[in-house]
Amino acid sequence: xxxxxxxxxxxxxxxxxxxxxxxxxxxxxxxxxxxxxxxxxxxxxxxxxxxxxxxxxxxxxxxxxxxxxxxxxxxxxxxxxxxxxxxxxxxxxxxxxxxxxxxxxxxxxxxxxxxxxxxxxxxxxxxxxxxxxxxxxxxxxxxxxxxxxxxxxxxxxxxxxxxxxxxxxxxxxxxxxxxxxxxxxxxxxxxxxxxxxxxxxxxxxxxxxxxxxxxxxxxxxxxxxxxxxxxxxxxxxxxxxxxxxxxxxxxxxxxxxxxxxxxxxxxxxxxxxxxxxxxxxxxxxxxxxxxxxxxxxxxxxxxxxxxxxxxxxxxxxxxxxxxxxxxxxxxxxxxxxxxxxxxxxxxxxxx
Amino acid sequence: xxxxxxxxxxxxxxxxxxxxxxxxxxxxxxxxxxxxxxxxxxxxxxxxxxxxxxxxxxxxxxxxxxxxxxxxxxxxxxxxxxxxxxxxxxxxxxxxxxxxxxxxxxxxxxxxxxxxxxxxxxxxxxxxxxxxxxxxxxxxxxxxxxxxxxxxxxxxxxxxxxxxxxxxxxxxxxxxxxxxxxxxxxxxxxxxxxxxxxxxxxxxxxxxxxxxxxxxxxxxxxxxxxxxxxxxxxxxxxxxxxxxxxxxxxxxxxxxxxxxxxxxxxxxxxxxxxxxxxxxxxxxxxxxxxxxxxxxxxxxxxxxxxxxxxxxxxxxxxxxxxxxxxxxxxxxxxxxxxxxxxxxxxxxxxxxxxxxxxxxxxxxxxxxxxxxxxxxxxxxxxxxxxxxxxxxxxxxxxxxxxxxxxxxxxxxxxxxxxxxxxxxxxxxxxxx
Numbered sequence: 001x002x003x004x005x006x007x008x009x010x011x012x013x014x015x016x017x018x019x020x021x022x023x024x025x026x027x028x029x030x031x032x033x034x035x036x037x038x039x040x041x042x043x044x045x046x047x048x049x050x051x052x053x054x055x056x057x058x059x060x061x062x063x064x065x066x067x068x069x070x071x072x073x074x075x076x077x078x079x080x081x082x083x084x085x086x087x088x089x090x091x092x093x094x095x096x097x098x099x100x101x102x103x104x105x106x107x108x109x110x111x112x113x114x115x116x117x118x119x120x121x122x123x124x125x126x127x128x129x130x131x132x133x134x135x136x137x138x139x140x141x142x143x144x145x146x147x148x149x150x151x152x153x154x155x156x157x158x159x160x161x162x163x164x165x166x167x168x169x170x171x172x173x174x175x176x177x178x179x180x181x182x183x184x185x186x187x188x189x190x191x192x193x194x195x196x197x198x199x200x201x202x203x204x205x206x207x208x209x210x211x212x213x214x215x216x217x218x219x220x221x222x223x224x225x226x227x228x229x230x231x232x233x234x235x236x237x238x239x240x241x242x243x244x245x246x247x248x249x250x251x252x253x254x255x256x257x258x259x260x261x262x263x264x265x266x267x268x269x270x271x272x273x274x275x276x277x278x279x280x281x282x283x284x285x286x287x288x289x290x291x292x293x294x295x296x297x298x299x300x301x302x303x304x305x306x307x308x309x310x311x312x313x314x315x316x317x318x319x320x321x322x323x324x325x326x327x328x329x330x331x332x333x334x335x336x337x338x339x340x341x342x343x344x345x346x347x348x349x350x351x
Numbered sequence: 352x353x354x355x356x357x358x359x360x361x362x363x364x365x366x367x368x369x370x371x372x373x374x375x376x377x378x379x380x381x382x383x384x385x386x387x388x389x390x391x392x393x394x395x396x397x398x399x400x401x402x403x404x405x406x407x408x409x410x411x412x413x414x415x416x417x418x419x420x421x422x423x424x425x426x427x428x429x430x431x432x433x434x435x436x437x438x439x440x441x442x443x444x445x446x447x448x449x450x451x452x453x454x455x456x457x458x459x460x461x462x463x464x465x466x467x468x469x470x471x472x473x474x475x476x477x478x479x480x481x482x483x484x485x486x487x488x489x490x491x492x493x494x495x496x497x498x499x500x501x502x503x504x505x506x507x508x509x510x511x512x513x514x515x516x517x518x519x520x521x522x523x524x525x526x527x528x529x530x531x532x533x534x535x536x537x538x539x540x541x542x543x544x545x546x547x548x549x550x551x552x553x554x555x556x557x558x559x560x561x562x563x564x565x566x567x568x569x570x571x572x573x574x575x576x577x578x579x580x581x582x583x584x585x586x587x588x589x590x591x592x593x594x595x596x597x598x599x600x601x602x603x604x605x606x607x608x609x610x611x612x613x614x615x616x617x618x619x620x621x622x623x624x625x626x627x628x629x630x631x632x633x634x635x636x637x638x639x640x641x642x643x644x645x646x647x648x649x650x651x652x653x654x655x656x657x658x659x660x661x662x663x664x665x666x667x668x669x670x671x672x673x674x675x676x677x678x679x680x681x682x683x684x685x686x687x688x689x690x691x692x693x694x695x696x697x698x699x700x701x702x703x704x705x706x707x708x709x710x711x712x713x714x715x716x717x718x719x720x721x722x723x724x725x726x727x728x729x730x731x732x733x734x735x736x737x738x739x740x741x742x743x744x745x746x747x748x749x750x751x752x753x754x755x756x757x758x759x760x761x762x763x764x765x766x767x768x769x770x771x772x773x774x775x776x777x778x779x780x781x782x783x
Binding site: 050128129147149150151152154155169170171172173207210233234235236238239 | 548549550551552553554555556557558559561625626670671672673674675
């Protein structure tokens with residue numbers, strides 16, 4: 001079908017960062033014959049925030065805004081990915097992220113297949129490249145990958161011929177989480193530039209923290225990290241962030257308070273002495289939140305450990321917490337990412 | 352009586368500091384004579400003549416840290432393939448590590464290595480024996496008997512002897528035989544990561560191995576050495592702090608020596624970017640400041656020997672996400688050019704550099720080679736200092752191709768390698 005269309009979008013320069021009006025408002029309504037949408041994102045894969053320009057990020061957020069509106073309609077179904085095959089390849093279990101990507105793909109009209117390959121069930125790594133090569137032979141257009149090892153998604157992207165989206169690799173990056181956080185912030189605060197954002201908790205093991213530090217920095221926010229020294233990575237002071245070990249000092253004057261999940265197994269003495277002590281010093285409650293700006297928003301990538309890193313009442317406070325909104329933005333951002341990458345895919349059969 | 356006459360050579364003998372134009376005669380596998388005036392009365396009849404065209408004629412290189420897969424993992428490397436790679440790299444003596452299956456921790460297994468080396472290898476090969484049985488770090492091996500059988504030193508290879516009591520007793524007991532103990536200096540509990548502990552590791556999301564994992568172990572062992580006496584050698588230092596510790600200990604009169612791999616002199620952690628598993632080695636590649644300190648350590652003699660750290664790993668062990676890939680890089684054929692880069696860069700004088708590859712390891716291990724002197728075995732290498740070439744992994748002789756120098760442009764290579772008077776490699780000959 002697409003082969004009949006002589007106007008191959010790939011012929012257009014890929015460095016276009018401004019989104020034409022038509023792309024913003026009509027994407028969802030187009031039929032497949034019309035889906036020669038202009039490219040807006042000059043990358044083949046989304047492996048991380050590293051390497052993206054502020055213009056790249058803005059383009060994705062602008063497109064995501066249109067999908068937020070589409071997702072609030074009765075008819076949520078679009079067709080820009082009609083005929084495309086999307087595979088969700090999750091080597092690490094994740095209900096949230098996987099269902100978010102699944103819904104995003106389906107709402108754009110793609111055929112979506114979920115593959116959960118428990119890291120423990122396969123002999124680690126051995127089938128990793130083989131799995132990717134096998135899936136690639138099925139001609140997918142987009143593969144969404146999560147893996148417990150840093151760099152695994154980049155490795156797989158070198159072995160397949162389609163576009164790859166990193167849905168989280170080890171302690172490296174989780175770019176769509178950072179994008180959905182940015183979208184949430186931008187819609188609530190109207191901007192990202194100039195805001196002060198505190199990221200609190202297990203920075204050391206967090207891919208969410210790394211992607212957010214890169215994205216927020218690229219967009220001109222001031223980023224602080226707040227954690228005990230055992231949960232901070234080496235050289236964090238050279239990431240362009242301010243480092244705090246005291247929640248009250250760190251939250252002073254913040255516009256956004258971003259909490260991170262602390263894995264339960266890290267709370268029994270190896271990184272911090274106990275759950276109780278951790279919550280006492282680093283858990284977010286109203287008292288500590290009181291040091292941030294009065295209109296500061298509370299965010300959490302989920303799933304939350306209530307009473308460990310965040311007080312239940314704070315998490316559920318509809319005036320302060322945007323945690324549920326983040327989930328909504330997640331679907332829209334992933335739709336934008338899938339759409340943007342698919343625009344760069346070949347539209348003609350090459351034999 | 353077979354004779355070879357090397358003429359028009361630049362004779363370089365690092366041990367004596369000799370660096371002159373001259374000739375060298377090999378007879379019956381030994382160096383018969385050498386000097387600027389040799390052959391002034393003519394070249395002996397019947398001698399094979401090798402015109403060196405002004406290139407360097409040096410003692411053959413001695414590589415005292417080589418892992419192979421024999422016995423037990425011959426698909427990675429055998430003693431024979433390692434010896435082919437060695438010959439092509441100008442290495443005339445290689446020392447193999449005991450990390451095999453079974454472990455070289457018994458007299459019969461030392462005999463096995465010696466016999467296989469003799470029957471299949473084309474260069475000299477000697478084993479280091481395990482310091483502890485089964486490399487388990489608990490009970491010491493038969494140091495005396497193993498040494499008599501031919502083990503040149505005692506080490507647990509790429510494993511640290513972590514237990515201080517075991518190390519203390521081993522040092523104390525080994526002193527009885529003058530046996531050298533070689534340590535992979537690393538505190539295992541601190542070395543759970545996969546690369547240097549640094550900002551880059553944090554950016555890549557990889558867990559780090561801090562330099563203190565190495566320095567704490569070296570400091571501990573030096574404290575033990577103070578009380579036990581004996582001979583102690585750090586197999587491979589990787590960071591500036593280790594060089595400083597050893598420099599100070601030597602100043603205080605301790606009998607400590609150390610080595611460094613050519614890869615650590617040529618590369619740093621930034622080469623890992625993109626999760627390139629061929630740069631995953633143990634100890635890890637560290638910062639550029641560390642690399643510079645290692646180079647300075649070679650220049651001032653704090654670092655005694657340069658090794659390849661040759662560690663063949665098959666493709667399946669490396670085609671993984673970085674954290675799951677195995678440690679190790681091959682290096683026999685790149686030892687010489689990677690080391691010579693220090694001379695080309697003006698950081699280390701030629702004789703000092705070649706010394707760390709010839710007489711220094713010979714003296715460390717008590718080998719009767721590594722010098723240009725009449726009566727010694729004719730283990731020689733003819734080196735073209737300046738020859739540029741590109742490292743192509745497919746052309747390397749090792750069975751495993753995990754070279755961190757893949758596709759790199761390097762300078763300098765062995766033109767001809769002679770072991771015990773027998774020519775085992777001629778560059779461009781296609782064979783051996």
